[in-house]
Amino acid sequence: MRNTISLRIADFLKSYPPFHLLEQEELKSIAEEITVQYNYKGEHLFKQEDPCKPYFYLIQQGAVEIYQNENGKEITLDQCDEGDLFGLRPLFAGKHYSISAKTLEESIFYLIPIQAFKPITVNNPKVSEYLLSSLASNTHTPYYTESPSRGNLDLTSDIHELQTVHYNKKLISCSKDTTIKDLAGLMNLHSVGSVVILEDGKPTGIVTDKDIRVKVASGNWDIQMPVKEIMNSPVICYPASLTASQAHLxxxxxxxxxICITEDGTPNSNALGIVAEHDLIVSQGNNPYFLMKALLRAKKTKDLKKIRRNITALLEQYIKSNIPMTHISRVMFELNDATIKKCIALSIKKMNTPPPCKFAWMSLGSQGRKEQLLLTDQDNAIVFEDQDEASYPDIHTYFMELAKNVNKRLLKIGFDYCPADMMAGNPKWCLSLSQWKEQFSDWVKSxxxxxxxxxxxFFDYDISYGELNxxxxxxxxxxxxxSDLPIFKAxxxxxxxxxPSPMGFFRQFLLETNGEYKDFFDLKKxxxxxxxDAARVLILEHQVKNINNTFERYEKLAELEPxxxxxxxxxxxxxxxxxxxxTRQGLMHGDSGRFIDLKSLSKEEKVKLKRCFNxxxxxxxxxxxxxxxxxxx
Incomplete structure (x- = not known):
C-alpha cells in the first residue's frame, strides 16, 4: 500500500530549496524517514549550547524565532516560516547549537534525520553548498552573513564570493629553454596575458605580459635569452575548488x-589551467564591490545607466538566492546612494561655478527609508544655508539649475520623475534651512x-550629498x-x-474594483x-533620529517598548x-511590483501574505x- 502521508510530505518538499534540486525518488526516500512534530506557541525547539539533535527542522506550518543570548539579552537573528530550514549544525558534525529556536505560534515541523539526508549532500554538490551556506549563518537562510550590530556594510559580501572560479583550461605553456621572443609570439598568437613554463606537466615558472613590459621592453633582457631568466618561480598554485574570494585574497x-590551477593545488602536480585577475573581475560584474568601484569611476550619465543594469541583475540574483532582506536593502541603498552622489557630482562639475554655500541633497520616500530596490520615481529635495536677502535670489537660482540637472540625469538612468513633482527641481522643495523649518512648522501646526x-x-528623508549638519x-x-502637539500626532x-486591513470579511484579499488593475491586489496601498505609516507614527513618539528604515524602526521600537x-x-x-x-513580483513582470494577480500566487505565498496582514x-x-x-x- 502506498504511504499517502509520505507522498504528501514529498509533494510539500519539492516546492522549497534545496529539495527542489532532488529527483523524485530521492524526495520519496527522504519523505519516508521524516517525523512530523507539533509544538505550541512559545515552546523551545532547542536552546543555545544544547547538544545537537540527530535531525534538522523544516517548517510545514507556523513560525519560529531564531535568536542568540548575549550578556543576558536575547538578540533576534531571524524569523522563519513555512518552507524554511533551521537547526542544520548537526548535519556538519557540530556538537552544540550556537543559537536558540522557539515557536512564535502553533507550528508543525518535519524532522529530517541527519543520517538519511547526509548521503544526498555527498552526491549532490548544489544541495551541500546550500546547506553549508545556511550553516555558516546559523539560520535557515542561505548566505546569511548579517550581524545584529549595525556596523559598516561590507560590500564585498556576495554569493558570488562563495562560488568556485572559472579557470581557463586552454593553458598556453612552453619549456624553460624557449626564447623570450618565441614566448612573446605565443602570447600574441593566442591573445593571452601569461604563459606557464612546464616540466613534465608541472608548473615551474610563469611569465606575464607585465614581465615582458618591465624586463624586456625596457631593454634589460635580450629577446633571444631563455624564458627561465625572466620567469617568476615558484608558481602560486591552487586546486580547482578555489573560490572567488580566495583568488582575490x-x-x-x-x-x-x-594563479595556476593544479591537480592538488601545489606546483608538484600537473597544471590544469590558469585564473587571470581580469577574467575574475569580468566574471564578478554583478559583485557589489566592483559595482561600487565602477560607480566611483563613472565619468558620464551613460556609464551610470549601464551600471544600473548590473545593479538590477545583482538584485535579481539576491532575490533568487533568498538573501536576507536586511542585507539586500543595505547593499541596494549603498549602490543607489552612490549613483545619486555621482549624479550630483557630475552636475556640479557641469555648472560654471561651485556651490555658493553649503547645502544638502535629501532623498525622500523609499530611498530615504533605504527601501528603494526597484527603479521607481524620484522623491528628493534640497536644503541650503540661510542667506541674506540680497544674495538669496542668485543662490536659489543656482540650486534650482543644479537640481534640474540632477533630476534629468536620474531620469536618464531610469528613475522616473515624480508624478506629484516632489523633486528638488521644484522651487517648493529647494529651500533654505529657515524656510524648511517654517514649512515644517506650518504643516505640523495646521x-x-x-x-x-x-x-x-518629508519625514522619511536621508542625506545623499552635502552638509549633514x-x-x-x-x-x-x-x-x-x-513634541508638544498631541493633536498633530493624533x-x-x-x-x-x-x-484598513487588506483582508475582507471572509478573510479574502481585497481587490481593486475598477480601473486598469481591476481584480488585482494593490500590495503598496x-x-x-x-x-x-504605522512605524513612522510610533517611532516619532520616541524622537529617534537617523533611523528611517521601516524594519529598523520596528526593531528599535522593540527595544524601547519591551x-x-x-x-x-x-x-x-x-x-x-x-x-x-x-521586489520579486516587480522583477518577474518588469514593473514596480505594486499590483499582483493573485491567480499567479501559490498557496504558500498567499498564506505568508495573510500572516503579514494579521x-x-x-x-x-x-x-x-x-x-x-x-x-x-
Whole structure:
C-alpha cells in the first residue's frame, strides 16, 4: 500500500530549496524517514549550547524565532516560516547549537534525520553548498552573513564570493629553454596575458605580459635569452575548488595577477589551467564591490545607466538566492546612494561655478527609508544655508539649475520623475534651512490632510550629498515642533489608519474594483503603506533620529517598548517579507511590483501574505488605543 502521508510530505518538499534540486525518488526516500512534530506557541525547539539533535527542522506550518543570548539579552537573528530550514549544525558534525529556536505560534515541523539526508549532500554538490551556506549563518537562510550590530556594510559580501572560479583550461605553456621572443609570439598568437613554463606537466615558472613590459621592453633582457631568466618561480598554485574570494585574497597577498590551477593545488602536480585577475573581475560584474568601484569611476550619465543594469541583475540574483532582506536593502541603498552622489557630482562639475554655500541633497520616500530596490520615481529635495536677502535670489537660482540637472540625469538612468513633482527641481522643495523649518512648522501646526500627506513624505528623508549638519538641524526642529502637539500626532495616527486591513470579511484579499488593475491586489496601498505609516507614527513618539528604515524602526521600537516586543519584531519581519515579495513580483513582470494577480500566487505565498496582514491589523489596533482612535472606522 502506498504511504499517502509520505507522498504528501514529498509533494510539500519539492516546492522549497534545496529539495527542489532532488529527483523524485530521492524526495520519496527522504519523505519516508521524516517525523512530523507539533509544538505550541512559545515552546523551545532547542536552546543555545544544547547538544545537537540527530535531525534538522523544516517548517510545514507556523513560525519560529531564531535568536542568540548575549550578556543576558536575547538578540533576534531571524524569523522563519513555512518552507524554511533551521537547526542544520548537526548535519556538519557540530556538537552544540550556537543559537536558540522557539515557536512564535502553533507550528508543525518535519524532522529530517541527519543520517538519511547526509548521503544526498555527498552526491549532490548544489544541495551541500546550500546547506553549508545556511550553516555558516546559523539560520535557515542561505548566505546569511548579517550581524545584529549595525556596523559598516561590507560590500564585498556576495554569493558570488562563495562560488568556485572559472579557470581557463586552454593553458598556453612552453619549456624553460624557449626564447623570450618565441614566448612573446605565443602570447600574441593566442591573445593571452601569461604563459606557464612546464616540466613534465608541472608548473615551474610563469611569465606575464607585465614581465615582458618591465624586463624586456625596457631593454634589460635580450629577446633571444631563455624564458627561465625572466620567469617568476615558484608558481602560486591552487586546486580547482578555489573560490572567488580566495583568488582575490591570494592575488593581493602575493601581488600577482595570475594563479595556476593544479591537480592538488601545489606546483608538484600537473597544471590544469590558469585564473587571470581580469577574467575574475569580468566574471564578478554583478559583485557589489566592483559595482561600487565602477560607480566611483563613472565619468558620464551613460556609464551610470549601464551600471544600473548590473545593479538590477545583482538584485535579481539576491532575490533568487533568498538573501536576507536586511542585507539586500543595505547593499541596494549603498549602490543607489552612490549613483545619486555621482549624479550630483557630475552636475556640479557641469555648472560654471561651485556651490555658493553649503547645502544638502535629501532623498525622500523609499530611498530615504533605504527601501528603494526597484527603479521607481524620484522623491528628493534640497536644503541650503540661510542667506541674506540680497544674495538669496542668485543662490536659489543656482540650486534650482543644479537640481534640474540632477533630476534629468536620474531620469536618464531610469528613475522616473515624480508624478506629484516632489523633486528638488521644484522651487517648493529647494529651500533654505529657515524656510524648511517654517514649512515644517506650518504643516505640523495646521494638520490638514494635504499637510499630513506631505509630512509622511518629508519625514522619511536621508542625506545623499552635502552638509549633514543642515539635515540634523531639520530633524531637531521636527522633534521640537511635534513634541508638544498631541493633536498633530493624533492626526498623523489617524492618517496611518486610512488603509484598513487588506483582508475582507471572509478573510479574502481585497481587490481593486475598477480601473486598469481591476481584480488585482494593490500590495503598496493595502500592505506596505499601512505598515510603513504605522512605524513612522510610533517611532516619532520616541524622537529617534537617523533611523528611517521601516524594519529598523520596528526593531528599535522593540527595544524601547519591551511590552510590545513580539508585535514589533513581527512587524519588522512582515516588512521584509512584503518588500521582498514586491521586489520579486516587480522583477518577474518588469514593473514596480505594486499590483499582483493573485491567480499567479501559490498557496504558500498567499498564506505568508495573510500572516503579514494579521500583523498590520494588530499594529493598527495598537495605534487606535494609543491615540484614542477606537471609534475610527
Amino acid at each position: 591570494a592575488m593581493m597577498k602575493h601581488r600577482i595577477s595570475h 494638520p490638514i490632510d494635504d499637510h499630513i500627506l506631505l509630512c509622511q513624505v 543642515l539635515v540634523n538641524a531639520l530633524a531637531d526642529h521636527i522633534f521640537k515642533v511635534t 492626526n498623523l495616527a489617524r492618517s496611518a489608519l486610512l488603509n 493595502r500592505a506596505l503603506i499601512p505598515i510603513t 511590552q510590545n516586543r513580539e508585535l514589533y519584531l513581527s512587524a519588522s519581519y512582515a516588512t521584509k517579507v512584503l518588500l521582498k515579495f514586491r 500583523t498590520i491589523g494588530d499594529l493598527q489596533d495598537l495605534i487606535k488605543l494609543r491615540y484614542k482612535l477606537v471609534n475610527l472606522i
